[in-house]
Amino acid sequence: MTSASIETTLELWASSLREVKARMRPLFTQERVAASVGLFLDGLLGNEPRKTGWMRAEAAGDPGPWRQQAILGRGRWEADALRDLVRDYVLEHLADDEAVLVLDETGFLKQGHASCGVARQYTGSAGKITNCQIGVFAAYVSRHGHAFIDRALYLPKVWTDDPERLAAAHVPEGIGFSTKPRMAQDMIERAIEANTPFAWVAANSVYGVSHLETALRCAGRGYVLGVKGTHTVKAWIDRPWISGTAEQVAQTLPPSAWKCCSAGEGTQGPRLHEWAYLELADLEASDYDPSGTGLWTRGLLIRRRLVDGELAYFTTWAPAGTPLEKLAWVEGHRWSIEASFETAKNELGLDHNETRSWHGWHRHVSLVMLAFALLAAIRHRANALPCSKKQTQPLVPVQS
Structure with a gap:
């Protein structure tokens, strides 16, 4: 397996994360909701062991989980549109x-x-x-x-x-x-x-x-x-x-x-x-x-x-x-x-959804799917780069 330098790794992460957030933006009618969903995605990719509402809120700098809960419940956006976005993103890379x-x-x-x-x-x-x-x-x-x-x-x-x-x-x-x-x-x-x-x-x-x-x-x-x-x-x-x-x-x-x-x-x-x-x-x-x-x-x-x-x-x-x-x-x-399934549950909180509704389940799962697709795309792109002598560790430790 080839590896990328630390600088290239950080650039790939930053540019890829910005890209998927920009792709999601048209799914939401309000900028503040899009920003909250972006922070939700950050929380899924973070190192917190539990991706619960309180944990995601703390990572996002919110005083409580209400904004995170609203994304999955009260917000108005289509989870199926995000599902299709994830599929198209996966196909572009894989x-x-x-x-x-x-x-x-x-x-x-x-x-x-x-x-x-x-x-x-x-x-x-x-x-x-x-x-x-x-x-x-x-x-x-x-x-x-x-x-x-x-x-x-x-x-x-x-x-x-x-x-x-x-x-x-x-x-x-x-x-x-x-x-x-x-x-x-x-x-x-x-x-x-x-x-x-x-x-x-x-x-x-x-x-x-x-x-x-x-x-x-x-x-x-x-x-x-x-x-x-x-x-x-x-x-x-x-x-x-x-x-x-x-x-x-x-x-x-x-x-x-x-x-x-x-x-x-x-x-x-x-x-x-x-x-x-x-x-x-x-x-x-x-x-x-x-x-x-x-x-x-x-x-x-x-x-x-x-x-x-x-x-x-x-x-x-x-x-x-x-x-x-x-x-x-x-x-x-x-x-x-x-x-x-193992990676998505252990690393990205696939089974940490706390909502009870149909929409909450599909929204949470679709966002986890996007986080997983992001990791897969970064890994594929990094492994296609020339090997760097400065970095010998695998780029993305998930999805072996």
Whole structure:
């Protein structure tokens, strides 16, 4: 990794921060509100361990948290406009035609019952069913870096079936129940509509459902989507002929079917697993996408952990002839969003939102996404500079 001098580092930070604040300015009708939001962003990037209203207020020099709270609550500005600004900013710095769009959710632990979307539900953040909010996110991952470009708050049916509760949390009219795969599909459609360059989509087993697969085929995008072991597998081509659940198929594979390869670099080196790949059907791309050409292959990818032999299963869609190593590489990009959640929570206060409203959650999360994108852009720009002999430490310590 290349590094920049201290002078260059400070210049990049200062110019990049000024730039994103200037980009945000048109979102606000009043200069004082724009200035407050700029200070809010400063607080997220600061070294305070908790990014609460009082902590941000102290960092901004305010006597109390009311101005910070107003930004998330009473202020009049559109969080979705900031979301789109973040996406465009990320693409300016990280765009690549072979990028992977990674979809996943994370939990926001809560004590009470008034925060919008809160309920007893499972979250991988805690590894159990607990009282929390769930946010679905899309991360853009390319050879230049990774950053969030979309988000949405999941509303369980106990919320969408209760109009009074929705009104109390200021949920906009017309917002009803939507499954997590449907929310992910909406994000994919928004990315495509914005001409976001990406070739692949990766996600865990929550999103490996048929309607999302069909949508991606129609969009001409490859995918590696997690499925459960009970997922039904059936081959249309004899390579070899198989039929049964993914778990059953995995148990019948001979030792020669498995290949050890890396899913990408981790913090301790290559993330090695054993993989098996079964081609299930060859289909014309034009059957789904009128502008598509050539054969594409529907397949089953199986990952076996070296330590304990634990299996994971993925349904795949890729141009015919795509090697197993490429599909393992795509699946490995899911690690980036997990690392992004960890950084955004530990360093930028992603889960420190104290507001209870729909708008407060989306505004807070969008501002954290902007802070994260800023770090990703600075790191990419700095690493592209000639190495300086005066500075040997990595520029930005987050997002390894």
